Amino acid sequence: MQLLHPPETRVSACPPTRVKGQALLYCSLCSLSLLDPLLAEHDFSISDRPTSLNLRVLGRLLGFAKPHLGRAMLAVLALVIGSGAVLAFGLVLRLVIDRGLADGDASALNLALGLLLLVIAVMAVAVALRLYLVTWIGERVVADVRRAVFTRVLRLDPSFFEVTRTGEVISRLTTDTSLVQVVVGSTLAIAMRNFLLFCGGLTLLAITSPKLTFWVMLGVPLVFIPIWILGRRVRDLSRQSQDRVADVGAYIDETLYGIRTVQAFCREAVDTLRYGQQVEGAFQAAVNRTRVSALLSALVMLLVFTAIALVLWVGGHDVLAGRMTHGQLAAFVFYAVLVAGAVGALSEVIGELLRAAGAAERLIELLDTEPTITSPAMAAALPVPAAGKVEFDNVVFRYASRPDSPALDGIHLTLAPGEKLALVGPSGAGKSTLLQLLLRFYDPESGVIRFDGVDLRCADLAQLRQRMALVPQDPVIFGASAWENIAFGQDNASADAVRAAAEAAYASEFLDRLPDGFDSHLGERGVRLSGGQRQRIAIARAILRDPALLLLDEATSALDAESERLVQEALERLMQNRSTLIIAHRLATVRQADRIIVMDQGCIVATGSHDQLIAQGGLYARLAELQFRDLAA
Numbered sequence: 256m257q258l259l260h261p262p263e264t265r266v267s268a269c270p271p272t273r274v275k276g277q278a279l280l281y282c283s284l285c286s287l288s289l290l291d292p293l294l295a296e297h298d299f300s301i302s303d304r305p306t307s308l309n310l311r312v313l314g315r316l317l318g319f320a321k322p323h324l325g326r327a328m329l330a331v332l333a334l335v336i337g338s339g340a341v342l343a344f345g346l347v348l349r350l351v352i353d354r355g356l357a358d359g360d361a362s363a364l365n366l367a368l369g370l371l372l373l374v375i376a377v378m379a380v381a382v383a384l385r386l387y388l389v390t391w392i393g394e395r396v397v398a399d400v401r402r403a404v405f406t407r408v409l410r411l412d413p414s415f416f417e418v419t420r421t422g423e424v425i426s427r428l429t430t431d432t433s434l435v436q437v438v439v440g441s442t443l444a445i446a447m448r449n450f451l452l453f454c455g456g457l458t459l460l461a462i463t464s465p466k467l468t469f470w471v472m473l474g475v476p477l478v479f480i481p482i483w484i485l486g487r488r489v490r491d492l493s494r495q496s497q498d499r500v501a502d503v504g505a506y507i508d509e510t511l512y513g514i515r516t517v518q519a520f521c522r523e524a525v526d527t528l529r530y531g532q533q534v535e536g537a538f539q540a541a542v543n544r545t546r547v548s549a550l551l552s553a554l555v556m557l558l559v560f561t562a563i564a565l566v567l568w569v570g571g572h573d574v575l576a577g578r579m580t581h582g583q584l585a586a587f588v589f590y591a592v593l594v595a596g597a598v599g600a601l602s603e604v605i606g607e608l609l610r611a612a613g614a615a616e617r618l619i620e621l622l623d624t625e626p627t628i629t630s631p632a633m634a635a636a637l638p639v640p641a642a643g644k645v646e647f648d649n650v651v652f653r654y655a656s657r658p659d660s661p662a663l664d665g666i667h668l669t670l671a672p673g674e675k676l677a678l679v680g681p682s683g684a685g686k687s688t689l690l691q692l693l694l695r696f697y698d699p700e701s702g703v704i705r706f707d708g709v710d711l712r713c714a715d716l717a718q719l720r721q722r723m724a725l726v727p728q729d730p731v732i733f734g735a736s737a738w739e740n741i742a743f744g745q746d747n748a749s750a751d752a753v754r755a756a757a758e759a760a761y762a763s764e765f766l767d768r769l770p771d772g773f774d775s776h777l778g779e780r781g782v783r784l785s786g787g788q789r790q791r792i793a794i795a796r797a798i799l800r801d802p803a804l805l806l807l808d809e810a811t812s813a814l815d816a817e818s819e820r821l822v823q824e825a826l827e828r829l830m831q832n833r834s835t836l837i838i839a840h841r842l843a844t845v846r847q848a849d850r851i852i853v854m855d856q857g858c859i860v861a862t863g864s865h866d867q868l869i870a871q872g873g874l875y876a877r878l879a880e881l882q883f884r885d886l887a888a
């Protein structure tokens with residue numbers, strides 16, 4: 256604070272009476288720095304829903320701080336010493352004025368000033384230590400919470416993600432954890448510090464002047480109630496303002512995510528206009544908040560300074576009448592401002608604690624979400640070597656959001672080791688659902704699914720999935736190099752193995768032509784690759800995994816003839832000597848399959864070879880005629 260000049264420079268040129276007056280003014284102004292919490296721009300930067308203070312939840316999160324108890328104790332010690340030093344400052348100030356200045360005793364003044372410097376030094380060291388330790392704990396706790404929540408989220412089954420938006424999870428991992436970090440990393444310390452200052456300050460006020468303390472206590476509600484009411488209004492407006500800013504962010508995200516569609520449909524002008532409206536909305540909300548915030552600052556100034564002036568007025572007359580010393584009055588003003596600052600800080604901190612409690616509640620909710628699909632405590636061992644045999648025994652399954660219509664209804668199906676089974680059927684027949692159940696993303700409502708003779712629910716989940724590889728219709732490519740994308744889930748794979756898999760999948764021919772070959776970054780969601788190239792990467796991934804069971808969802812999007820031939824050849828290599836379940840769309844694939852399963856409305860309606868099914872003349876024959884007419888010609 257600029258007003259904090261060394262006391263010597265201020266008092267040396269002044270005659271004793273003016274010295275007293277100036278010192279009094281100086282120490283009053285000096286203590287005004289304690290008003291910072293009140294005068295600070297009331298900007299609640301992290302938006303949140305109103306919530307109640309659930310200390311149990313906050314306590315649970317604080318459990319994350321337990322391993323750092325030693326540091327926490329040290330931080331508390333630094334906090335107590337720091338607060339004690341602030342309180343001692345007032346006492347020493349009184350000594351400086353009464354013993355040093357009023358009595359005109361130079362050696363007493365030197366002693367008192369020496370003491371003052373000592374108190375300042377202790378205060379500075381304690382503040383630095385507390386800041387470092389508390390921030391360290393906050394950052395550590397938030398890092399641990401983030402890791403714990405993310406670990407839990409990654410283990411949750413697809414049904415969780417059907418009801419929870421990804422954006423929501425991201426916001427919990429970022430915004431909510433940041434809120435908790437603010438609380439652990441500063442708010443709690445601020446609350447404790449101000450509580451100590453409030454109690455200590457009040458006691459010292461009462462000791463210094465009971466009469467003035469009585470007046471101050473009477474005035475406190477008059478000063479704080481209007482500030483508190485207006486503060487709440489600022490908080491509401493801040494929340495609205497943050498919501499508008501979040502809208503702007505969401506709009507950018509959505510537009511940029513679909514930038515190609517936006518450009519293809521020439522929507523740039525419309526989107527620019529809409530974005531402009533969103534930005535204006537955010538601006539207007541910010542202006543509304545700032546208007547009330549400015550009013551609040553003026554009110555704080557007016558009320559608090561008027562109160563100080565009144566105290567000085569009453570106290571000043573007491574000094575003139577000899578009922579009080581100059582030092583006492585200075586110390587009194589110092590403590591009064593200290594107490595006022597503490598009350599202001601505490602009221603602000605309560606708001607932050609409330610918001611953090613809401614954030615903590617949502618994080619705990621995530622941490623407490625139990626995956627419904629888990630490995631059993633005593634998993635049955637899968638036979639070694641894996642054979643790749645699959646059995647569906649009267650399987651019925653419904654998605655939680657569609658309880659009325661079964662997605663699979665009484666499925667009986669056996670896939671012999673090494674067999675290639677094609678699944679065909681109209682859209683919505685339940686083909687993908689069948690694969691999802693095999694990967695145990697869901698459990699059947701009734702019936703049993705066995706892999707190599709073991710009920711999926713009895714097997715270890717990771718071991719089970721390790722024996723399968725899924726090549727989805729629209730493969731996911733991660734923003735990493737080709738090496739990492741192919742070795743996904745096979746971290747120990749050697750470079751030679753990765754290259755061999757890429758070659759077998761006909762992926763090396765295009766990967767080698769990329770600027771950095773296999774080291775090339777494939778871009779976010781694989782945007783730098785064509786559909787056929789993405790498929791070949793996914794096939795290479797499956798080849799490297801060398802699974803006993805291959806789950807294949809053929810691409811429906813038309814690949815160009817060359818791409819299609821390469822993908823087809825890669826698939827043929829991949830299918831050699833392993834059990835394969837293919838959701839088939841191509842005639843070539845269907846013909847190569849050992850058996851074809853025809854599905855409709857969650858049921859198997861026919862089984863047989865291509866020729867048998869055509870001869871039967873049922874749904875398959877109709878589908879084949881529709882889908883494969885051109886090719887078959």
Ligand SMILES: Nc1ncnc2c1ncn2[C@@H]1O[C@H](COP(=O)(O)OP(=O)(O)OP(=O)(O)O)[C@@H](O)[C@H]1O
Nearest residue numbers: 417654656657662681682683684685686687688689
């Ligand atoms: N997550 C889900 N929640 C609710 N219903 C779902 C879900 N996924 C699929 N369904 C429904 O289950 C039924 C079977 O869907 P499924 O995706 O298995 O069909 P499909 O035969 O693979 O179709 P397509 O060939 O179009 O991919 C459909 O009626 C579908 O709407």
